Amino acid sequence: MQRRDFLKKAAAGSIAAGTALGASTAAHAKAEFKWKMVTTWPKNFPGLGTGANNLAGLITEMSGGRLTVKVYGAKELVPAFEVFDAVSSGTAEMGHGAAYYWKGKNEAFQFFSTVPFGLTANEMNGWLYYGGGMELWREAYAPFKVLPAAAGNTSVQMGGWFNKEINSIADLKGLKMRIPGLGGEVLRRLGGTPVNLPGGELFTALSSGTIDATEWVGPYNDLAFGFYKAAKYYYYPGFHEPGTTLEAIINKKAYEKLPADLQAIVMNACKVVNMDMVAEYAARNPGALQTLLNKHKVELRSYPDDVLQQLRMASQEVVAELAKKDAFSAKVYASYQKFLEDTVAFSTVSDQAYLNARAENSA
């Protein structure tokens, strides 16, 4: 639509709608832009799928309906793992998922979601917004005509649900565990067998003994899936996904057709959801953990210290090897790694020191 046409329609539409809507301005016109958002989540999936819904709602609300976004769950328009290509080709203007799903295009994409023993949610935001991360992420997606934005974070995940005890590194040998991505690679290096299964098949696979263990997200999502009925032990911490950034991806051409204010609304709505999802998990996980422990009598276990140490060393190897793939991967790794090292040093006198002081004395 041309700008002048829009102005006429905007004015006409707004006046017509004004009677019903009460306070209204030119912004309350009929939708100038109608976008589709394809997602990698089941429709309305708690936290992740509802985060995508929130994002769409915020854009519509802040634009006064000038830009509407209709959300499609996985498979509704395209399968989960075709979301990136659908946005790249313009089949959908927008998508919601996570960068590690597209590692087939470039393994370095995984740095924009999470890596084992890497940055937490707030630290990821520090790297992305103020540490050069977003520039690298935009560079990564540029060949696909796709713009990335951070749009959600699961925070530190749990280690997962196990039917075998992990008392030493030897217990990882032969362990069949659903753990995708780099976490799975770490397990493989320590003798385990990573398996990749979609979320909907995990309960049955765990119950039947097809797998010995599975990671998922955290108490809020795990409780809903009923894993406590299929596994003996709930391990922590989730070293493999310490703060998984979810992404909104936007077709570049569609974005460039928007006026500057709608562009700002789209990008800032992503930032709101990026923060809001962390808040939602922060509020819902503690209560869900209490339910798992008190009502369902779940046995909570920490990975032993020496197992964590081995996992960390293997993680460092796996992540460092990503840097060897190509020049771009090397650049991303260097940026991420420097940020991580400074951040860990700071955390020991900041977040980590505080959380220990608060908890050690809480008995």
Add this chain to the structure above:
Amino acid sequence: MQRRDFLKKAAAGSIAAGTALGASTAAHAKAEFKWKMVTTWPKNFPGLGTGANNLAGLITEMSGGRLTVKVYGAKELVPAFEVFDAVSSGTAEMGHGAAYYWKGKNEAFQFFSTVPFGLTANEMNGWLYYGGGMELWREAYAPFKVLPAAAGNTSVQMGGWFNKEINSIADLKGLKMRIPGLGGEVLRRLGGTPVNLPGGELFTALSSGTIDATEWVGPYNDLAFGFYKAAKYYYYPGFHEPGTTLEAIINKKAYEKLPADLQAIVMNACKVVNMDMVAEYAARNPGALQTLLNKHKVELRSYPDDVLQQLRMASQEVVAELAKKDAFSAKVYASYQKFLEDTVAFSTVSDQAYLNARAENSA
């Protein structure tokens, strides 16, 4: 301005501006609303003041200039501690500060900024957005016709700058420390003398021996103030301010005059800044700490464990006493305390466990 008038002007303004601005819609009208934002910070103060600037900029940008916000530093329009009253009376439509500055109106306001040994930034957001906190905060400010929004967070602060060693609880006796609010009350209970001084006077007071110690924010802000030149030791963690929520306050009448899309833009811009400031500190603090340690040879020290334990017990007393002031304070305390207890239990298997695993193995 009436809506119809605005529509005409919007269309005219947009067409006129369109040539220069490129892509433009009806939203690029002349400002329909011009707001003033008074703040408790020195103009452009890094992190806090620049956060207020960001907030104003985001609102202007997302509204396509329909709502502009001019930022005033402390004393430019009103003194820092009159910001709340200025927004309440409508002298300014908006303010940026922190709830604990207004504890003279009700001590319970402090729960909406931070309390010693309380919630971290993400946990605060969990309580506010999904745990009932925002509803209580709105109730707290309702008699003043002021709407609150979380709009920034300093994250876990540092303990502060000391010219006396803290080796045992006895070393707190007689300690003259600049530490305002509840942290100061905790110090007083352990025999110290809390002093309240504005930031600009701290360096001189510390250099001259007028005070023995001062807390401020964290490495990024502390480095800029040059405290390393005036103090021997840099203590951690900042038990007294584990995640101070900054606030935007909005005159209710001014807010109600906005159409729904601008209301959504104002409230969501606050959420963006709420997240963004945490990201900025996460990115800038680690490097500033490295500079303090490596270039300025600052001596970093942890409060001893038994001192932290005493501080925590005193903090619990001080915070619990807030609940006894009145029925509203009791209600806020009950909500906050329940959330805190569940959260601490979760953090021990989540954030805390992860940060320990990441750091313990990093040697």
